[in-house]
Amino acid sequence: MKALLHRHRELCARAVDPLEIAAGLEAYGITDRTAARFRHRDVFSLAEEMFARVPRGADTPPRPEPPADPPARGAWIVRALLPGAVCVATLAGLRLTHGRMRLVLTAVGLVALVLAVRAALARGPLSARRRGPASAAPATGVRLWTCWLLAYAALGDGLLAAVAAGGPDTLPLGTADSAWPVDTAVLAALTLSCAPAAWSAELLASGARRRLTASRGLGEFATAVRPLLLGTIALYLAALAGLHTLSAAVLGEPAAYARTLTLGALLLLARLLAAHGFRRAPALVLGVAAAAEASALSVLFGSRLPGCAFLGAPVQALLDGWGPGSVPVLVCGVGALALLAHASRRLTRASAHAPAAARGDGR
Known part of the structure; x- marks a missing residue:
């Protein structure tokens, strides 16, 4: 116990309550099994003893009350609206030129549009939390695959x-009825959904902060945050479905809900994980999804070579049975489910929402 207190003395001295210490210990990889070695039933019980045994000065801050919802920040709201505005303006210009x-x-x-999306993700609820120089490579990969x-x-x-x-014989002309049709409705819906995504991320963050100060233990916190996470994702998907309906109606294109919602869920989950400091899993899943879509195109081109017709048989069977939209639905759907399972474990941990002082450097 003395060695544990010495190692985490700064964390314990700065903590305002045992749950903050428990979140920090969790970030360092200490589990209930580890706590049992110190004759405690769980990490929170261990944190309570550490909180009681570390001396504090008179200037130690009191236990905070559950924070109220932060006021709306006009800056990040405007930035979140920028991608949709730029996309709509560009599509309107293309119709007239x-x-x-x-x-x-x-x-x-x-x-x-690229600059607008970058501005929307640079500040506010969707901004990625940095965890040192090692996070630069995953961040670059996430942007590329997105x-x-x-x-x-x-x-x-x-x-x-x-x-x-057997084509394509022409370049895309920007219309849905050309030989190489362009689906502008899905792009408009996804860029317009940056604002609901930012609001959803803020809802998750503020709700988790309130539960962090109100919870009695790590298990209680995880149980309280899990429905909040699922509800946040459901609200975003409902908003995205409405925006896609509107975009398809205005642009005169067929609505592809399955394709739009699976991609939207994949991108939102990847951004929520990055916003709380978890970048490797989103980079991996988005990279695999992009590689799978590229492979579907590659095998069809490769099947044109003499004696290589068998290469495109699986993709061709998928196209014959479900149409070309089945490829992104399958790829993005599997990727979204993988990130949802990962987020259900990572984003329900107290250390994902704890202050920087509690997370420490070992996370």
């Missing part, structure tokens, strides 16, 4: 169908 001007507008709109998945959402189904039919 032709020829070279349309190509210029497409290029400018894509650059503006761009691929969004590009495939707009262009991939049309390209997959064209390749299966």
Whole structure:
């Protein structure tokens, strides 16, 4: 016990209650089984003894009351609205222009959209928590795979169908009825959903903070946060479904709810994990999803080589049975379920929502 107190003395001295120490111990990998070696039933009981045994000065802050919801920050709300506004403005311009001007507008709109999404994710509830230089590589991977998945959402189904039919013979013209159709409704819905995603992330963070100060133990906290996490995801998906219905109606395109909702769930879960400091799993899952979509296209192209028709047989069977949209639905659906299982374990831990002082450097 003395060695444990010495190792975590700074954590115990700064803590304002035992739960903060328990969150820090949890972040260091100490479990109930470890606590049993110190003759305690769980980590929280161990934290209570550590809290009682570390001396404190008169300036030790009192146990905080459950915080009220933070006031709405106009800056991050405006930034969250930027991607949708830029996407809508670009799509409106594409409907009104032709020829070279349309190509210029497409290029400018894509650059503006990337900058708008980056601004929306740089600050506010969706901003990724940094955990040192090692997080730079996963962050770069998340951005790269996210761009691929969004590009495939707009262009991939049309390209997959064209390749299966022996094409493509033309470049995408930006319309849903061309030989290589472009799905702009899903792109508009996903960019417009940045605002509901930010609000959902803020709802999760504020709710978890309230439960962190009100809970008596780590198990009680996890039990309280799990329905909050699932409810947050459900609210976002409901908002995304409504935005996709509106976008499809305005743009005159068929609504593809399964494809849009699975991709939206995948991206939201990846961002929630990154916002709480867990970047490796989102980078891995998004990378696998992007590689799977790229592989579906590659095997169809490869099947055109002499004697290689068997390569495209699985993808062709999937297209014949369920259509080109089945590929992203299957890929993103499996990825979203994997991240949901990971988030249900990681985001229900007190250390994921504890203050930086409680998390320490070992997380």
